[in-house]
Amino acid sequence: MEGLLETGGARTRILDAAEELFAGGGYDATPTARIAELAGVPKGLVFHYFPRKIDVLVSLVDERxxxxxxxxxxxxxxxxxxxxxxxxxxxxxxxxxxxxxxxxxxxxxxxxxxxxxxxxxxxxxxxxxxxxxxxxxxxxxxxxxxxxxxxxxxxxxxxxxxxxxxxxxxxxxxxxxxxxxxxx
The missing domain is CATH 1.10.357 (Tetracycline Repressor; domain 2)
Structure with missing residues (x-):
């Protein structure tokens, strides 16, 4: 997990996955585990970057x-x-x-x-x-x-x-x- 923290690419992959899933099925219908799975990261890493699921949405919208x-x-x-x-x-x-x-x-x-x-x-x-x-x-x-x-x-x-x-x-x-x- 430490290697993923250092790459910086994991955060982008998480946001990419969230964008795809939120666009397809919506925020409420998207479990955090599915974001992690599509991003190819452990679920805990999602929470490292985004303490709450809403933080994923807010970051995605603000940054993109x-x-x-x-x-x-x-x-x-x-x-x-x-x-x-x-x-x-x-x-x-x-x-x-x-x-x-x-x-x-x-x-x-x-x-x-x-x-x-x-x-x-x-x-x-x-x-x-x-x-x-x-x-x-x-x-x-x-x-x-x-x-x-x-x-x-x-x-x-x-x-x-x-x-x-x-x-x-x-x-x-x-x-x-x-x-x-x-x-x-």
Whole structure:
């Protein structure tokens, strides 16, 4: 067990296993023993890294939905391009499993619900800033920029859930074009 503690890879394997299992069957239906089994680690090692099962969920959500601290880039006059670049910076676009976990567990776990709120606020803030950079002189129309930014955030956060439910995929780049067109 000491060798596993030193590798650091065991913690990642535990989170990988939890992500797969929570996305498939949900947090409540996933026993800690199953996480350990899929991760290929002793059950005690799960509790070494995560004293309680909820700590696995909280760590998974916090670490795998962190928005990078990259600068928002925008070319004046290219609002669609600015939003498209922003969409590629947001980690949820690449993680359907994490989005599924977020929305499934938000109903019953306050920490997950709060994380969605923080993500939504951060995406709105960055989208508004990108639009302000791309559309110089638009700051006077704060209500329209806020609505555009909130719409874009909703697409980024909810499109995977919609796709899972309906099979319909919403392309964030197409939404960026639509929003840019609407803003003029």
């Amino acid at each position: 939905t962190a928005v990078t601290e990259e600068d928002v880039e925008a070319v004046p006059g290219d609002a669609a391009g600015a939003l498209s670049k922003l969409a590629r910076m947001i980690p949820l676009r690449a993680s359907p499993d994490m989005r599924r976990i977020l929305f499934r567990e938000a109903d019953t776990h306050r920490s997950v619900r709060e994380r969605i709120g923080r993500l939504n606020a951060e995406i709105i803030r960055r989208a508004r800033f990108a639009l302000e950079l791309a559309l110089p002189g638009s700051r006077g129309d704060a209500a329209r920029l806020e609505a555009a930014a909130a719409t874009f955030a909703a697409v980024l956060l909810y499109q995977e859930s919609l796709c899972t439910l309906t099979g319909h995929h919403i392309d964030p780049d197409a939404v960026a074009e639509l929003i840019a067109h609407a803003l003029g």
